[in-house]
Amino acid sequence: MIIGIDPGCSGALVVLDGKGSVVAHEQMPTVKVGTKSRVNGAAVAAFLRNNVCSLESHAFLEQVGAMPGQGVSSMFTFGHAAGVVEGILQGLGIPYTLVTPQAWKKKAGLIGADKDAARSRAIQLYPDLRILDLKGKGQAVADAILIARFGAKGEAA
Numbered sequence: 001m002i003i004g005i006d007p008g009c010s011g012a013l014v015v016l017d018g019k020g021s022v023v024a025h026e027q028m029p030t031v032k033v034g035t036k037s038r039v040n041g042a043a044v045a046a047f048l049r050n051n052v053c054s055l056e057s058h059a060f061l062e063q064v065g066a067m068p069g070q071g072v073s074s075m076f077t078f079g080h081a082a083g084v085v086e087g088i089l090q091g092l093g094i095p096y097t098l099v100t101p102q103a104w105k106k107k108a109g110l111i112g113a114d115k116d117a118a119r120s121r122a123i124q125l126y127p128d129l130r131i132l133d134l135k136g137k138g139q140a141v142a143d144a145i146l147i148a149r150f151g152a153k154g155e156a157a
C-alpha cells in the first residue's frame with residue numbers, strides 16, 4: 001500500500017494499492033479548538049489503522065515550508081498539522097518519506113501550471129473517482145493521489 005498525504009487542515013489522505021488503484025481516501029479530519037481548526041490526530045490514526053498494514057505500506061508526506069506572503073498564524077497552523085501527521089506515522093510505525101511539492105509536481109508535469117491542474121490530471125488518471133469533481137475537496141484528494149503516485153513510481157530516495 002502506498003499512502004499519499006497532503007497535510008494541512010484542508011488536505012487529504014489517499015491509499016493506493018500495488019496496482020495504483022485508489023483503495024481509500026478522506027479529507028483531512030479536523031476538530032475545532034477555539035476558533036481554529038486543527039488536524040484530528042485520532043481520526044487520522046483511525047483512518048490509517050483501518051486502511052493500511054504498516055508492515056506492507058509506505059507513506060509519502062508533502063514536505064511543508066513557509067510560503068511567501070503567508071501570515072505567521074497560518075504558517076504555524078499548517079506546520080502544526082504536518083507535524084501531527086508525521087508524528088502519527090511514526091507512532092504507528094509506518095515508514096514514510098517527505099516529498100517536496102516541486103518534486104511531485106515536476107513528475108506529474110505540473111510545474112508552472114495553475115492550481116487546478118493537479119485535479120485535472122487526477123481526473124484523467126481516475127475518471128470514476130467522483131470526489132475529484134468537487135473543486136475544493138477534489139483538489140486536496142488530487143494532490144494526495146499525485147503525491148502517492150510519485151512515491152509508487154520509486155522516485156523518492
